[in-house]
Amino acid sequence: MTGRPTFGDFANAARGLLRHDPGTRDTAAGHPTHTARAGTIEEFTRSMASLLAVMDRYCADITTVLATPARRDEARLPGTWPYASIQVQEALHNAAAFLPSASLSNIRPGDLHDDPAVRRLDAVAAVLAAGRDLLHTHVSTRPDGSPQDSSEWAPVATSEPVTRALLLELGLWARRTAEHGARIALPGPAARHGTSTEREQLNTACQWLWMLDSAVRVAQHHQPVSAADVSLLHAIPVNTPEPRRIPGGTETIIGLCRGATSTAERIRHAATIHPVDPKFSPALTTDSLRHTATCSTVISHNCEILLRTLATRARQHGSEALADRLLGSADRANRARLAWLHTARAWYEVTSDTRGTIAPNAAETGDLALWTGRLAYADPAWTPALGPSHPTRTPEALAPKPGDLPTVVAAVHQATETLTQIASADHEQIQAAAQARRLLVPTRSLPDRFDIPHPFAPAPPDRIETLLVAYHNARVASA
Amino acid sequence: MSAVATGMAMALPAQARELSTDLPAPGLAFRIVAMLGTAAVQEGSDMNQIESARARVEQATGLHAVLDAAYDAFEQMLTAITIQQDRGGETFAAFVMSGTAAANGRDALAAAPSLPRVSSGDLAGTALEPCGDPPPQAAAMALASLSQLLSQRLTDAGDHSADAGDRVACIQAARHAAYICSLLGGTPEP
Numbered sequence: 318m319t320g321r322p323t324f325g326d327f328a329n330a331a332r333g334l335l336r337h338d339p340g341t342r343d344t345a346a347g348h349p350t351h352t353a354r355a356g357t358i359e360e361f362t363r364s365m366a367s368l369l370a371v372m373d374r375y376c377a378d379i380t381t382v383l384a385t386p387a388r389r390d391e392a393r394l395p396g397t398w399p400y401a402s403i404q405v406q407e408a409l410h411n412a413a414a415f416l417p418s419a420s421l422s423n424i425r426p427g428d429l430h431d432d433p434a435v436r437r438l439d440a441v442a443a444v445l446a447a448g449r450d451l452l453h454t455h456v457s458t459r460p461d462g463s464p465q466d467s468s469e470w471a472p473v474a475t476s477e478p479v480t481r482a483l484l485l486e487l488g489l490w491a492r493r494t495a496e497h498g499a500r501i502a503l504p505g506p507a508a509r510h511g512t513s514t515e516r517e518q519l520n521t522a523c524q525w526l527w528m529l530d531s532a533v534r535v536a537q538h539h540q541p542v543s544a545a546d547v548s549l550l551h552a553i554p555v556n557t558p559e560p561r562r563i564p565g566g567t568e569t570i571i572g573l574c575r576g577a578t579s580t581a582e583r584i585r586h587a588a589t590i591h592p593v594d595p596k597f598s599p600a601l602t603t604d605s606l607r608h609t610a611t612c613s614t615v616i617s618h619n620c621e622i623l624l625r626t627l628a629t630r631a632r633q634h635g636s637e638a639l640a641d642r643l644l645g646s647a648d649r650a651n652r653a654r655l656a657w658l659h660t661a662r663a664w665y666e667v668t669s670d671t672r673g674t675i676a677p678n679a680a681e682t683g684d685l686a687l688w689t690g691r692l693a694y695a696d697p698a699w700t701p702a703l704g705p706s707h708p709t710r711t712p713e714a715l716a717p718k719p720g721d722l723p724t725v726v727a728a729v730h731q732a733t734e735t736l737t738q739i740a741s742a743d744h745e746q747i748q749a750a751a752q753a754r755r756l757l758v759p760t761r762s763l764p765d766r767f768d769i770p771h772p773f774a775p776a777p778p779d780r781i782e783t784l785l786v787a788y789h790n791a792r793v794a795s796a
Numbered sequence: 797m798s799a800v801a802t803g804m805a806m807a808l809p810a811q812a813r814e815l816s817t818d819l820p821a822p823g824l825a826f827r828i829v830a831m832l833g834t835a836a837v838q839e840g841s842d843m844n845q846i847e848s849a850r851a852r853v854e855q856a857t858g859l860h861a862v863l864d865a866a867y868d869a870f871e872q873m874l875t876a877i878t879i880q881q882d883r884g885g886e887t888f889a890a891f892v893m894s895g896t897a898a899a900n901g902r903d904a905l906a907a908a909p910s911l912p913r914v915s916s917g918d919l920a921g922t923a924l925e926p927c928g929d930p931p932p933q934a935a936a937m938a939l940a941s942l943s944q945l946l947s948q949r950l951t952d953a954g955d956h957s958a959d960a961g962d963r964v965a966c967i968q969a970a971r972h973a974a975y976i977c978s979l980l981g982g983t984p985e986p
Contacts, residue, residue, distance in 0.1 A: 603900070603903065604900060607896045607899065607900065608896065610896075611892055611893055611895070611896040614892045615888075615889045615892055615893070618884075618888055618889060618892075619889075658881060658892065661892060661895065661896060662878065662881075662895065664896070664899060665874055665878075665895065665896075665898075665899045668899075668903045668906075672900075672903055672904070672907070673904070673968060686889075690889070701889035701890050701892075701893045701979065702890055702893075702978055702979045702980075702981070703887060703890045703936055703979065703980055703981040704981070706886070707886040708886075759902070759903060759906035760906070760913060761867065761906060761911075761913065761914070761915065765914070770913075772906050772907050772908075772909075772911070773906065773907070
């Protein structure tokens with residue numbers, strides 16, 4: 318939906334490169350065809366050692382999830398996949414022991430080897446390293462060294478089912494690497510230059526890679542990884558938001574859905590990656606929190622309109638059951654709208670010690686209000702401001718074909734998921750800000766008996782409580 | 797909203813009741829109400845608070861009085877806007893955004909050093925009256941008109957203020973008022 322690179326892009330590229338017969342012309346590596354020069358066995362094994370080093374890093378990640386020391390202690394007999402992960406790790410270490418140290422490789426990034434087979438292995442190593450880097454964008458490290466989720470995909474990337482799918486993928490890479498290596502190790506008139514010892518060592522390394530593959534296949538036989546888990550692994554996107562987008566007024570329905578989705582992801586990403594310190598940060602401003610609550614109210618209003626329009630369209634297509642479910646979702650969006658409205662109003666009676674600016678993250682909730690509004694309303698230049706008239710988009714215009722319904726529903730889901738996260742994040746921040754006595758009220762709003770010689774006074778507990786309850790209700794209603 | 801209204805009512809001194817009892821000068825809001833016809837005029841009685849606020853802002857003389865009247869006007873706008881928010885419909889988004897802008901404008905003025913600590917207006921009495929339910933378009937026009945006036949008066953007040961704190965407060969509040977005006981279909985002064 319958003320066009321971000323996914324792990325599947327890299328995994329499929331590696332599969333394609335390894336599927337390629339090293340004897341044929343070199344096009345799979347993405348480089349122009351070079352004048353082929355058969356390299357030596359030693360050159361090949363160095364590249365293979367580099368590739369195995371990358372695989373070993375994957376394996377370390379996998380065993381961290383499947384076979385942690387604590388889990389090994391818990392169960393005397395490890396489960397199918399944890400046991401396989403341990404076997405894979407041993408097989409990789411044994412294979413690597415028969416190859417030159419990966420650190421001895423004289424290939425630097427950007428170098429292109431003359432030998433197509435070597436070049437291909439280097440390309441696979443680079444692609445797999447990039448794939449692993451992509452997975453690691455979802456987890457960061459705390460100052461104490463413990464892992465910390467950096468995105469909403471982190472629980473997926475570190476889940477057992479997806480980790481098993483990754484181990485299955487690793488088995489495939491190892492098998493195909495072994496096939497290439499065994500072919501290179503064969504002696505003969507057209508063979509590469511190399512000593513018999515080098516050939517034997519390469520062959521032994523390949524045998525260990527087949528052992529690795531066997532361990533994975535046994536696990537797959539006893540406890541198969543589902544296609545859905547493999548798909549989920551491949552769908553993990555890089556944890557980098559797309560650039561900020563603002564609707565230009567010429568977008569199609571698909572374009573508006575994409576804009577809403579990417580903006581929703583940006584907001585959630587920012588909430589995860591850059592939470593401000595509510596006790597001290599000047600980025601926590603009244604204007605930001607009010608703007609976010611206000612725009613969330615508008616977004617949930619737009620989502621309700623969209624869901625009701627989609628329900629009508631589903632009924633036109635004869636999908637009564639779907640129409641009923643969409644109407645149920647519309648009712649929930651209406652409850653979210655009312656809950657967010659109470660939140661926005663709770664802010665009428667409270668302010669903070671920092672005012673006057675809207676943080677960039679908060680400003681993007683306004684973008685999401687625009688994207689969802691332009692989906693919901695017929696006017697391509699819709700804004701929240703009053704105009705001559707604001708007719709909503711007709712069901713036929715919103716989803717011309719039955720197949721268009723899921724696209725719009727997905728965009729609405731992205732928006733509502735974002736509102737849930739906003740409510741949760743802001744609730745936490747306001748709670749901390751209240752503890753730091755950063756929530757205030759204008760002194761003029763207090764009864765006369767309060768003689769406070771300042772324009773603002775600490776917010777009374779009942780107003781803070783009202784605000785926090787409003788956010789809690791907004792989170793529950795948006796979920 | 798009740799806390800805002802109640803708080804303001806309790807903060808009002810009894811001696812300063814004369815200002816908004818004067819007949820307001822015929823301004824844009826009155827021309828608009830006249831245009832809306834008899835029915836709207838009847839419902840327009842529910843917009844008395846906005847008209848009173850408008851009259852105070854128009855007649856205010858001097859920085860203290862302008863700030864005082866403008867602060868109360870933002871409060872009155874909040875009350876009126878809240879009623880319109882409950883209607884939902886196609887005007888919902890505009891009134892939700894306007895409410896926040898009114899709260900921001902009021903808070904900007906609250907920081908002005910020259911703002912009297914206690915309101916001198918007589919809006920407390922009207923604020924506690926049962927609020928009516930004027931049509932959204934009529935309410936939007938009246939509120940846009942008031943916010944346009946607020947923007948003008950606060951810009952002028954800021955320009956003539958010697959205190960930097962007052963200037964900043966006036967400029968910020970004027971900006972929020974202009975935003976309300978644009979949201980509700982008015983044309984803010986450049």
